[in-house]
Amino acid sequence: MRFMGAERVEEAAASCAELLRQVVDEDWENTKAGGLEWSVRFTVTHIASDFIGYASNLASRAQSSYVPFDITVDGDENGNYRADNAGQIDVVTAMGALFAATLRTAPREARAFHPYPFRSADRDGFAAMGVAEALLHTHDIAGAFGLPYEPPAELAEYVLTTIFPEVRPGPAPWPTLLWATGRGELPGRARLTAWKWTNNHVIDAGRITLQGVTPAAAADLSSGGDGGFAWVEDGPYDGTRDAAGMLLKAYEAGVHRPEFGVYVLVRREDGRAVGGMGFHGSPDDAGRVEVGYDLAASARGHGYAAEALKALASWALAREDVSVLVATVERDNLPSRAVLTRSGFVQVGEKGDAGELLAYERGR
Structure with a gap:
């Protein structure tokens, strides 16, 4: 999946400037x-x-706060060279171009501070946030002057599938984005009075990072693409593609919770994706939730899966809505059983008519 963030920002800036010129x-x-x-x-x-x-x-990879500066288009402290409306349009265009250039040069693994919900964002997240700000506030400006405004559908879809993973797709991307940000109505849905977007979740597991898969990445993975990740030569494994398809169905049904979705396991030393891990849905009323995982064949035998599962389990069991993690594995799959054991799971029973499946659990 080719990174499109820079192009999307340029398109959003151009769409904004076109309306402002009117x-x-x-x-x-x-x-x-x-x-x-x-x-x-x-x-x-x-x-x-x-x-x-x-x-x-x-660009700075700031980790704890926004970079502490702001811009002014009103001139210097003496009021010189105050920008007129046309000058402000040039400022928007210039800042959009600088943002796009930064996105093009940022490595795929680059992350920096953003306050919600998980305290960071990657380049796709920043790009989608910038596009959202441009489109939505251009809509606000158009409304002030009674003008119609509808940006290209692919821009709104990019925002929705990247930073609004919990929003069920509507009849068209633009009205859905307006609804998701409290600016419009959709049939059968209550109007929103508060909202926030959601950047993808990342969990640190030492040699591995677990990087949350967005609906946009899931769609690409499930259709045979790379999801925007740099995979080892024999990845991704079929289980990761199947899990991405399950995530996409949950998203389309409006029941996807991104923190209980799919994570791609990325090797820290070289940024290569080696496998997938995640949940088979959200916790039930008793706080039980099932986990699953797989690795590309070339990445097996190095302890990556156990390290990642320990980190995922620790994160999940620290939450109030999770009490028990469950997993099912084939009796003959000794390596997978070893991963579960090393990650703190214990065998609690058998499944299947012939007991060919073993059930494991890990509680608090």
């Missing part, structure tokens, strides 16, 4: 953007600030 002669200072308390002028500056702010965090 109202370049209007009063931006004394007109509030639709649905906001901000003036149109401030909202345009906000879009530009988001572009360069996200670029700065990703």
Whole structure:
């Protein structure tokens, strides 16, 4: 799956600029953007600030906070060279171009601070957040002047499948994104009054990182692609593709919880993906949830699966909604049984008519 974040940011910036040119002669200072308390002028500056702010965090790999700076388009402290509306459009375009350049040069493994929900984002996450800010606030500005605005559907779909994994797809991407951000209505769904997007979850397991799979990546994996990961030569294994297909079905049904989805196991030393691991759905009412995993053949025998499963189990069992992890393995699969044992699971029974499956559990 080719990384499209930079192109999407450029397209979003161009879409924003096209709308702004239609109202370049209007009063931006004394007109509030639709649905906001901000003036149109401030909202345009906000879009530009988001572009360069996200670029700065990703470029610096800031880990604990936003890079502490802001931009102004109002001139220096003496009020010189105050930007007019046309100048502000140039600022948005320039900041979008700088953001896109940063995205193109950022390594796939680069992550930096973002406050919610898991305290970091990768380049796709930052790109999708920037596109969301541009599209949504352009919509707000268009509303202030009574103009229609609908960006290309692929931009809205990119945002939804990257940072809105819990939002069930609607009849079309753009109205669905408006609904997901409290700006519109969809048949059969209550209007939202609060919302947040969700960057993918990452769990540190020492030599391995478990990187949450987005619906966009799951769609690519399940159809035979790489999901945007740099796999070892014989990966991904069939189980990872099947799990990605299950994630996609849950997303389409509106029951996907991203932290209880699929993770790709990425080797820290070289950034290569070696396998998949994750949950077969969300915890039930008793706090029980099933886990599964696989590795590419070339990555087996190095202890990666056990390290990753220990980390995943520790994370899950620290939550209030999880009390027991369960796993099922074929009796003859001795390596997989060893992974479970080394990860703190104990055998609790048999399954199948002939007892060909063994059940394992790990509790708090």
